Amino acid sequence: xxxxxxxxxxxxxxxxxxxxxxxxxxxxxxxxxxxxxxxxxxxxxxxxxxxxxxxxxxxxxxxxxxxxxxxxxxxxxxxxxxxxxxxxxxxxxxxxxxxxxxxxxxxxxxxxxxxxxxxxxxxxxxxxxxxxxxxxxxxxxxxxxxxxxxxxxxxxxxxxxxxxxxxxxxxxxxxxxxxxxxxxxxxxxxxxxxxxxxxxxxxxxxxxxxxxxxxxxx
Numbered sequence: 001x002x003x004x005x006x007x008x009x010x011x012x013x014x015x016x017x018x019x020x021x022x023x024x025x026x027x028x029x030x031x032x033x034x035x036x037x038x039x040x041x042x043x044x045x046x047x048x049x050x051x052x053x054x055x056x057x058x059x060x061x062x063x064x065x066x067x068x069x070x071x072x073x074x075x076x077x078x079x080x081x082x083x084x085x086x087x088x089x090x091x092x093x094x095x096x097x098x099x100x101x102x103x104x105x106x107x108x109x110x111x112x113x114x115x116x117x118x119x120x121x122x123x124x125x126x127x128x129x130x131x132x133x134x135x136x137x138x139x140x141x142x143x144x145x146x147x148x149x150x151x152x153x154x155x156x157x158x159x160x161x162x163x164x165x166x167x168x169x170x171x172x173x174x175x176x177x178x179x180x181x182x183x184x185x186x187x188x189x190x191x192x193x194x195x196x197x198x199x200x201x202x203x204x205x206x207x208x209x210x211x212x213x214x215x216x217x218x
Contacts, residue, residue, distance in 0.1 A: 003086075003201055005193060007186075008038040013045065013064055013075060016083070020146040021067075023085055027144065035196060036083040036148075037189040040075040044163060047071055047137055054164040061159055068137040068147040070124070071167030078155025078175075080185040082148045082192065086200060089143035098200075099124050099136055102149050105195040106134045109151075112191065113181045125166065131174035135166055152176065153188045 008016065016038055023034070044055065044063045047070035054072045055063065061074070075081060088098060103119055106126040110117040110133070117126045117133065126134040134151045152175035160173040176183050183191075 003033045003035050003197055005197075006034060006036045007189070008036055010039045010041070010077070013040045013043040013062075016040070017064075017066060020083060020085065024141055024144050024146050027085075027087075029087075029090075031087065031144075033087060033200075034085045035193070035200070036085070037186075037193070038081050038083070039077060039079065039185045040081055042074075042076040042159065044072060044074055044159075045137075051167065054167050055162070056164065057162040059159075059162060061162065066137075066147075068139045070135075070137040072163045073135050073137065073150065073166060074159045074163060075150060076155055076159060078153050078177075078185060080151040080153050080188045080192065082151070082189070082196065084138075084145055084148040084196075084200065086145045087143060088140065088145055095138060095140055095145075098138065098145055101199040102136055102196075103134075105192060105199050106149065106151060108195045109188070109192050113176070113179075115179055115181070123166070123168070128174055128179060131172040132165060133174050133176070133179070151185075151188060151192070153185045154182050 042061050044061055046065045047068050050071050103126055107117040115128055117128055120127055124136040125132050134149055136149050138145055138147050154177040155175060157173055157175060165171045165173050
């Protein structure tokens with residue numbers, strides 16, 4: 001079954017989150033899988049286990065407590081957000097398999113730009129020389145995923161100073177622009193889309209792209 005791609009443009013966070021929930025709750029066992037690309041208005045989002053001490057200074061940025069995994073992160077203009085609405089049971093995948101594949105797609109995107117991305121054990125996301133360039137947060141409900149990834153493209157990194165990103169005090173955050181590639185979020189999405197589809201599409205069932213368990217993509 002192929003994955004449908006939706007490009008939502010710039011949208012406030014909460015209505016898109018609510019739409020993901022409705023989509024996931026309404027889908028049956030043969031429901032279509034979808035990949036949504038979106039840019040959000042400025043917002044801090046907490047995961048289900050998010051601890052309030054990781055919000056240092058919200059300022060004028062709204063704060064939303066969500067149902068995804070993870071701690072706190074920032075979304076804003078210039079960041080590519082990719083939501084993955086997949087039936088994992090159909091693929092026989094657990095959450096870790098999906099995380100690995102999302103990380104791998106981002107690592108492959110970075111490689112096309114001449115940037116070496118890496119994973120960190122027990123800290124989902126993608127890093128470049130210790131700085132986080134992409135965050136991941138997922139929810140699995142009745143065997144189906146929603147939420148997804150956030151790739152920093154060409155955005156103001158200042159709001160990350162108001163939080164402990166992903167619950168890690170002092171964690172440095174970077175962007176494609178800071179790494180020398182000022183792609184807007186739509187251009188980055190066009191590059192990431194085929195990489196995600198290759199790694200997430202279940203056809204054929206036996207296709208399992210070779211993934212690096214840790215460190216950089218080989």
